[in-house]
Amino acid sequence: MSAPIAHGGGITAVAATFGGRPEDWLDLSTGINPCPVALPDIPARAWHRLPDRHLVDEARCAARDHYGSGEILPLPVPGTQSVIQLLPRLIAAGKPVGAMDDTVAVVSPTYGEYARAFASAGFAVDAVDNVAAIGIEHRLAVVVNPNNPDGRIWSTETLVALHDRMKAANGLLVVDEAFGDTDPALSLAARVQELSNLIIFRSFGKFFGLAGLRLGFAIARSDILARFEDWLGPWAVSGPALSIAASLLRSDVTSIRSRIDERCAGLHAALMGAGLRTAGGTALFTLVADARAGDIYTHLCRHHILVRKFDYAPEWLRFGLTPDGAADRRLIEALQRFER
CATH class of the missing domain: 3.40.640.10 (Type I PLP-dependent aspartate aminotransferase-like (Major domain))
Structure with missing residues (x-):
C-alpha cells in the first residue's frame, strides 16, 4: 500500500511543531468555504432514528x-x-x-x-x-x-x-x-x-x-x-x-456565492500586496508560485497561519479563503514581516 498523502488541514500536528492552540491558528490550507452557512432546523427524529x-x-x-x-x-x-x-x-x-x-x-x-x-x-x-x-x-x-x-x-x-x-x-x-x-x-x-x-x-x-x-x-x-x-x-x-x-440544496445559494467572491477578492488583494504571483486557483483557493515557497510556508507557520505546500511542486503554495477582513489583515501583516 502506498504512503498516506498529506492533505490540507492537520492543524493539531502543525501546532505541535510551531506552538499555539489549534483553535487560535488561521487555517488557509483547505479549499473549504470559511464562512459556513447557518444550519437549518434538524428534526429530532433524524438524530433518534x-x-x-x-x-x-x-x-x-x-x-x-x-x-x-x-x-x-x-x-x-x-x-x-x-x-x-x-x-x-x-x-x-x-x-x-x-x-x-x-x-x-x-x-x-x-x-x-x-x-x-x-x-x-x-x-x-x-x-x-x-x-x-x-x-x-x-x-x-x-x-x-x-x-x-x-x-x-x-x-x-x-x-x-x-x-x-x-x-x-x-x-x-x-x-x-x-x-x-x-x-x-x-x-x-x-x-x-x-x-x-x-x-x-x-x-x-x-x-x-x-x-x-x-x-x-x-x-x-x-x-x-x-x-x-x-x-x-x-x-x-x-x-x-x-x-x-x-x-x-433547495435554498437560494446566491448569497453564498457572493460571500465567497468577496472573500476571494480579499485574499487576492492580500497576496498582490505581498508581491506574490498567482499561478491559478478557483473561487475557493488561490495557487501561488514562488521560489521562496518553503520559507514563506515556515514563516507563516511561525505566525500560526497554515497554508498548503506540495512535495511534488516545492515552489507552490495554495491559499484558502480567509473568513473575514480581520483575517485578511492578519495574513497581510504576517506576509509583510517576511524577510525578502
Missing part, C-alpha cells in the same frame, strides 16, 4: 434539482473519498487485476487520492498532463474540473468528446466537480443521462462550509449508483446530514 428511506429520497431529489441532473437522482455518499476508493472495484469487476489493460489515466497534478486508490489496488496509473493523452488503452480516466490545485478548467465540449472516446473503448470517465458549485456552467450533470459512461462526483461540504458532515454525491447511470450504494452498505450517510442536505 436510523436514516429512513424517505430522508435519502428527499436528499436525492434536492440534489437532482440543485445539480440539474434531470432524471438521474444523485446518490448521497459519506464524502466523495468513500466512492473514490470504490472506483478500482468498479472497473475490476469480471476481470482479474493485473491484466494487460489494467491502466487508468489521471489528468495531473491533481487530488492525489485517485492515483493512490488505483495504485493500491494494483492498477497502473498514467499521470497525464492533458486529456488528449488519454487513449483506448485506459479503462478509466479521471479529470478534476476545476482542477485542484491549479484551477485548470476543461470545457464541456472537450469532456464530452473524451467521454465518447472512452465509451467507444468500453471505458469510463470520472469527472470530479468538487469545486464546481461556484461556476455551475462548468458542470456536466445535465448531460449524465445521455453520457452513459460518465461518473460525476460532487462535494457538499466545500461550498456550504460544512466539511465535517462528510457528505458528497455521485451522479451516474443507475446500475453504477446501485453498485456504489451496495458496496457502501446500509445507512452510509447519517440522518442529520441527509436532512441538512435536503434543506440547503
Whole structure:
C-alpha cells in the first residue's frame, strides 16, 4: 500500500511543531468555504432514528434539482473519498487485476487520492498532463474540473468528446466537480443521462462550509449508483446530514456565492500586496508560485497561519479563503514581516 498523502488541514500536528492552540491558528490550507452557512432546523427524529428511506429520497431529489441532473437522482455518499476508493472495484469487476489493460489515466497534478486508490489496488496509473493523452488503452480516466490545485478548467465540449472516446473503448470517465458549485456552467450533470459512461462526483461540504458532515454525491447511470450504494452498505450517510442536505440544496445559494467572491477578492488583494504571483486557483483557493515557497510556508507557520505546500511542486503554495477582513489583515501583516 502506498504512503498516506498529506492533505490540507492537520492543524493539531502543525501546532505541535510551531506552538499555539489549534483553535487560535488561521487555517488557509483547505479549499473549504470559511464562512459556513447557518444550519437549518434538524428534526429530532433524524438524530433518534436510523436514516429512513424517505430522508435519502428527499436528499436525492434536492440534489437532482440543485445539480440539474434531470432524471438521474444523485446518490448521497459519506464524502466523495468513500466512492473514490470504490472506483478500482468498479472497473475490476469480471476481470482479474493485473491484466494487460489494467491502466487508468489521471489528468495531473491533481487530488492525489485517485492515483493512490488505483495504485493500491494494483492498477497502473498514467499521470497525464492533458486529456488528449488519454487513449483506448485506459479503462478509466479521471479529470478534476476545476482542477485542484491549479484551477485548470476543461470545457464541456472537450469532456464530452473524451467521454465518447472512452465509451467507444468500453471505458469510463470520472469527472470530479468538487469545486464546481461556484461556476455551475462548468458542470456536466445535465448531460449524465445521455453520457452513459460518465461518473460525476460532487462535494457538499466545500461550498456550504460544512466539511465535517462528510457528505458528497455521485451522479451516474443507475446500475453504477446501485453498485456504489451496495458496496457502501446500509445507512452510509447519517440522518442529520441527509436532512441538512435536503434543506440547503433547495435554498437560494446566491448569497453564498457572493460571500465567497468577496472573500476571494480579499485574499487576492492580500497576496498582490505581498508581491506574490498567482499561478491559478478557483473561487475557493488561490495557487501561488514562488521560489521562496518553503520559507514563506515556515514563516507563516511561525505566525500560526497554515497554508498548503506540495512535495511534488516545492515552489507552490495554495491559499484558502480567509473568513473575514480581520483575517485578511492578519495574513497581510504576517506576509509583510517576511524577510525578502
